[in-house]
């Protein structure tokens with residue numbers, strides 16, 4: 001086992017081990033940096049499960065952390081299997097209708113857990129006003145997470161300040177606050193210097209997945 005990196009508050013938190021080799025996506029076959037892929041393993045009940053920390057024993061497959069490849073993974077499960085040979089090598093796998101919604105729930109837990117860790121390391125900027133102050137002072141912001149019920153005015157202001165690293169996530173301010181040990185939090189930011197790129201990728205995927213699932217099953 002690798003030793004745990006010394007926590008000096010300046011290093012990005014990484015769920016992954018130190019290795020940084022690229023992996024080919026089992027769906028599109030493209031080589032991607034690890035932080036842009038998700039590792040899946042076959043659970044005992046034959047379901048395909050996201051291995052958030054890439055530490056589950058046994059064989060795994062990597063898939064781009066993006067809707068197109070994940071949708072093809074789900075769609076390909078019931079069809080001709082030639083495009084998913086890497087997945088089949090795991091053994092018979094179940095990828096059912098709940099696969100994407102379970103993944104979205106897992107991503108939510110993972111993201112909120114990582115934000116909680118950053119909060120305990122005191123490297124999270126909490127609240128729109130401190131965030132704007134930091135941005136105005138020239139602090140490079142790597143990620144802004146905004147609750148869905150944050151006012152549109154605030155969301156627009158933050159997007160204007162930091163661009164497309166501002167992501168609206170499908171939870172309320174009270175839920176975001178709860179994850180951070182506070183009452184209500186509309187927005188949090190991670191400085192680029194302390195951001196693990198994988199976190200940005202996962203926040204975006206969580207948001208995209210929920211948007212897609214929401215469209216598909218209204219009410």
Ligand SMILES: [Zn+2]
Nearest residue numbers: 025028064069
């Ligand atoms: Zn892919």
